[in-house]
Amino acid sequence: MSAQDLTTKANELVEEFALFDDWMDRYQYLIDLGKELEPLDEAFRTDDYRIHGCQSQVWLQPVPGTGTVSFKADSDAQITKGLIAILLRVVNGQPPALVAGTDLAFLDQIELKEHLSPTRKNGLDSMIRQIRLYAGALAAQSTRTDDN
Amino acid sequence: MASESGTISADRLSAIRADFPTLSATVHGEPLVYLDNAATSQKPLAVIKRIEDYYRNENANVHRGVHSLSQIATDAYEGAREKIAEFIGATSSREVIFTKGTTESVNLIAATMGFGQIKEGDEIVVTEMEHHSNIVPWQLLCERTGARLRVAPITEEGELDYNEFQILLNERTRLVAVVHVSNSLGTINPVRRIISDAHGMGVPVLLDGAQAVPHMKVDVSALDVDFYCLSSHKLFGPTGFGILYGKEALLEALPPWQGGGDMIEEVDFSGTTFNELPHRFEAGTPHIAGAIGFAAALEYVESIGYDWIHDQENDLLHYATSVLSGIDGLRIIGTAPKKASVISFLLGNAHPYDVGTVLDRMGIAVRTGHHCTQPLMKRLGVPGTVRASFAFYNSRSEIDQLAAGLERAAGMLG
Structure with a gap:
């Protein structure tokens, strides 16, 4: 996986959305993309995995052990869930260091950037920060492993 | 397509709408349909111009200068207090304390009552339909003093359970703090009866009037209410400004709250003496433009007239209730017989956030979420609602647009 893959995946989404x-x-x-999101196990729909973003609830579970970024997530709001599906489609399977540093600018081109404002109260902004945080930690971990 | 109701002249409505520049805005390329008036109202040109005029021509600090401009500003500022006192039926402008808004008004009473008036074992009665700003200050006061917060329950329809409320009043009750009109449900509480029953027990009453004054004439003397809190911005005035009305004797009995300039008589390191009412509770340079702008808003409201406001909003509420009830799967939350022009609802199983987002794309502004009434939402067993709240400048055709928007949203989110 490389930056190329992340960009390719993002471009795919931009093209798909450009059809409408x-x-x-x-x-x-x-909303349909959200419905196709791999379900999050009920055990992870708890406060420990909840992203606090106000109106819609968002749960994010980092799936360990793959070496690349891997998340499962869910929301009780359909539009938020769709946005989650888009994000995970782009970041899952990517090298942690890459995800930690990405700006996800492609969302602008899908005209969904407005949903990512920290004041939108949908938890998405907090979720992206959390994704980067996990990815950063994972990257640091793998660096340490390499050193050993 | 519904026509405007018989009592409301379409010409008058369009003339009134022209007074509010924001109502001509577009959102996502669609004409704005502003149905979030319970969050804040739009501002008429009369208010905007008055504030501009103040900053252009009269700006100076108040109560300070010997110079003429300061006197002009002070006259306008204190003139606003007179106007506000008259508008709410206060006996004197000494009973009108300027605050940042309803929240600060409640906090002022909660904070100052904590210095001796409320003690361990005392009780404060609120209801299940309070806004957080009429819950949390009392919780803080209770934590500080060992007093106890008692909560009067509501019915399924969203009305105060009056029998239960009466049972809560007892010899330990020191204050009843109740919302006049519920921001989430629109329920109009029986405040005359509440005040009369509380006074019967020797208990003063504080009313959170933030959602009442935009819809109805409130006369604090006729109500015989002890404290009344309101916000300018819900009543077509500027944000960051509000009122604490209090009966003079009760305000006199309260100690100072925030310290600073303007609230003192004489400061000395050996001890400070404090200014008279109302200035004793107004530390620091105040929101001068806020007061002056609010007075202009009150004049504007008077020019429209509460009778007209009432008729128009009543028409909108009934029309909206009937139109929205016809939408498949839509459930109105809060069906008290006496309501202000506020409708909370759920659309099938759709999350309020999704509904609000889809409506926004159509230019329709509503509020979604818990409306700062989390205990109420818990009581009603809902995570939140979608809330449409109407002002007198809204029209039936905007309600038709809301209904059409909801049908589309239901199609997408079903």
């Missing part, structure tokens, strides 16, 4: 010229269709597609 109506916002309703874009949102419908977003």
Whole structure:
């Protein structure tokens, strides 16, 4: 996996969303992507895994042991869940160091950036920070392992 | 498509809408449909111009200078206090304390009552439908003093369970603090009866009037209420400004709260003496433009008239209730017989956040979430609601747009 893959995946999403010229269709597609998200085990829908972002609840579970970034997540709001699906599609399977440093600028091109504002109260902004944090920790861990 | 109701002249409504520049805004390319008036109201040109005029021509600090401009600013500022006192029916402007808003008004009473008036074992009665700003200050006071917060329950319809409320009143009760109109449900509480029953026990009453004054004439003397809190920004005035009304004798009995300039008479390291009411509770340079702008808002409201406001909002509430009830799967939360123009609802199993987001794409502004009433949401067993709240400048056609938006949202989120 490389930066190329992350960019490719992001571009794929941008192209998919570009197929719709109506916002309703874009949102419908977003909601559909959320519905296809791999389910999060009920055991992880707890406060320990909850991202505190106000109105919609978001749970994020880092899946250990793969060496690359791997998350499962869920939300009780459909639009938030769709946004999660997009994010995970891009970051899952990527090298941790890459994810820790990405700015996820592609969201701008899908015209969904507005949802990522820290004041949007959907928890997405906090989730991205949490993803970067986990990825950063994972990257540091693998560096230490390499040193040994 | 519904026509405007018979009592409301379409011409008058469009003239009124023209007074509010924000109502002409577009959102995502759609004309704004502003149905979030319980969060804050839009501002009429009369208020915007008055504030601009103050900053352009009259700006100076108040109560300070010997110079003419300071006197002009002071006259405008204290003139605003007179206007506000008259508007709410206070006996004197000494009973009108300027604050940042309802929240600060409640906090002022909660903080100052904690210095001797409220003690361990005393009780303060609130209801299950309070805004957090009429819960948390009392919780803090209880923690500090060992007093106890008693909570009067509500019914499934969102009305105060009056029998239970009465049972809570006892010889330990030191204060009843109740919301006049619920921000989440629109329920209008029977405040006259509450005040009369509390006074019967010798207990003073504080009313959170933030959501009442935009909809109805409030006369604090006629109500015989002891403390009344309100916010300018819900009543077409600027943000960051509000009122604590208190009966003079009760305010006199309270110690000073925040210390600073303006609230003192004489400062000496051996001891400080304090200013008279109302200035004793107003430390620091105040929100001068806020007071002046708010007075302009009150004049504007008077020019419209509460009778007209009532008729228009009543029409909107009933129209919206009937139109929204016709939407498949829509459940109205809060069905008290006496309501202000606020409708909370859930759309099928859709998350309020999703509904609000989809409506926003159509230019329709509503509030979603718990509305700062988490205990109420828990009581009603809902995570939150979608809330549409109407002002007199809203129209039936905007409600039709809301209904159409909800039908589309239901299609997407179903």
